[in-house]
Amino acid sequence: MTDLIVLKESLSELVKNVVEKHGASRAELIPILNEINRKLGYLPSYALEEVARLTQIPKSQVFSVATFYQMLSTDEMGEHVIRFCESAPCHVVGGRQVWQRLQEELHLQPGQTSPDRKWTLVTVSCLGVCGVGPVLIVDDDMYGNVTPDMIPEILARYA
């Protein structure tokens, strides 16, 4: 019980700081949510409620914005998030084989998190580095010119 209270308190503190930094207005909603998502890895409902309370934006509006954008997640993610570009330019230069290998190694469908919570596999739309496709991102590290054989080695870096 006390753990939950402590957790909520530190969440409130974090949200309060972020809202103060950007300003409590509707125009700042997305920067606020972006920052909280970056810090926590996702947007817990409690955090969204706090944002609504501090900015006086209706909860429904906050949730509707939080669920619209791809880079904001209301689901908790695994320790490491793999984002694989599934757009056509990466696809035509061998993306399909890389994707196959990823699935063989991780046994995950897109959007799924592994049972040990270590990996989340997500597909993303074009990242704008098509000159070095196929491309994948693990956390903040971007890998280009990826071949299927590189997958085990890349995953091993995050052991």
Next chain:
Amino acid sequence: MAFFRSHVLVSVDPECLKRGAHEVIDALHDELVAQGLIDEVQVLETSRIGDPVFYGPDMMVYPEGIHYANLTPDDIPFLVEEHFLKGRPVERFRAQERLVRDEELRPPQPKEVRVVLRNCGVIDPNNIEDYIAEDGYMALAKVLTEMTPEQVIDTVLQSGLRGRGGAGFPTGRKWQFARQSPGEVKYVICNADEGDPGAFMNRRVLEGDPHAVIEGMIIAAYAIGSKQGYIYCRAEYPLAVKTLNIAIKQAREFGFLGENILGTDFSFDLEVRMGAGAFVCGEETALMASIEGRRGEPRPRPPFPAVAGLWMKPTNVNNVETYANVPQIILRGPEWYSSMGTEKSKGTKTFALAGDVKNTGLIEVPFGITLREVIYDVGGGIKDNKGFKAIQTGGPMGGCLSAEYLDLPIDYESLTKAGSMMGSGGLVVMDEDTCMVDIARFFMDFTQEESCGKCTPCRIGTRKILEILTRICEGKGRDGDIEQLEELCTWIKATSLCGLGQGAPTPVESTLKLFRHEYEAHVYEKRCPAKVCRALISYEIQPDVCTGCTVCARNCPTNAISGERRQPHKIDPDICVRCGICMQVCNFNAIVIN
């Protein structure tokens, strides 16, 4: 006064010292004394020569200007004897220059004309003085001191500049509408939400020459009468965001942004706003909704942003590339700009070549160049010298053009007439091993995912098309599917609220028009001519080529291959998942796809 015949400058950068630079200097001194050269060769200490981490300890020897690197005291006797006594430079001590290959932006290829890309890779984007040294902000100075807002708009009109975001609306006219709209508060927005798969031109300009965009925006603000601007940059471009923020800060320090710019009574400031991963926010009304902190859902136009945009105030929205052209149009004159291009499409355009072409990356060419010239002269031709099948222009809402269109000159009108569009400039080249149905499905997957969901034709229509295309690629195509696809395309195009829905059917339509036989083969013969769709192909080991080496069987992830050693092997088609690994590992090319 002593005259030395040779000078040796040794780096005493702290990193070099850590690697033993002082010991090298001592050894050098001792050896020169021992060889009686100490009055002829002067040894001096200097700061960093090359990157000390790669090269240290290193030295420059004059008058030859040779850079020796990675030296140890043991190297010195040999070096002194060879270089200073015998006059023979020592090749193995020479610093190996590290060539940094820029995979996205090569030196200008034949037929390129770099206007927007002129500074990228040439100047330091984080140093405003570099930009100023390349005539940066001279256009702004001219505008603020010599021109009225109306004259600025006239100049842009005369140049023939059209919006580079894709729609190609005449920029001068857009500015005119914004200027004519009444009101004190007006906004200038830069659309840096480049989301088209395959397009990364804007990203390089923002990362490599941010001030060109900023200067263009300030000039636009002066022309329409705005005091506040926003650059809406997608969150997938963190480096661009960082570079922009540094550039804005420096521009403020130098008085190009803020109050009373360059001592005039014109004030304007800029802010960067980040996206959050929504392709649809590249649509201008969705973009403005996003800045306002709402869901990125487009709204009908009219009213157009120039009349009522951000927070319902008159707003000018232009693409990164459109703004980046403005300073040069002002400086070099509209006649210079309109001397390039075709009758209705003036100037140059950046393109991102992606796909099966040898030189992928960014190029900038004048309008009027043909697709053939772009693919073969600028792009170096198809990778592995395979045959050309199709090129998609204009991003996911653009069409595919087949080989019969290779001599089409690139401009706004001709691309639209051919069933495609200019779009933001992504060009995806596809070789003979591409399945056009798979490609159509691929693009529809993207647009379906990115549909905002607001209007029914797009939300449900694209899903329906995707379902049908997926079924066809899985070998479950039915009689009537192709006709239904055509009907859906017509209706979605006609009734969607915004450009995403209106353009989503285009890849399907264009491939249906030019590659109908491929669709028919999938549906009626359950065959994929390009041998791509996994459900419609089978892998077969040719018995007269197979040597029975067992490599394929050992590598097959589903154990679908059987056979005795030295006997031809066989693949069981019911177990085979068509992963292609057997074909990759076979050393005898015994495996073919049917």
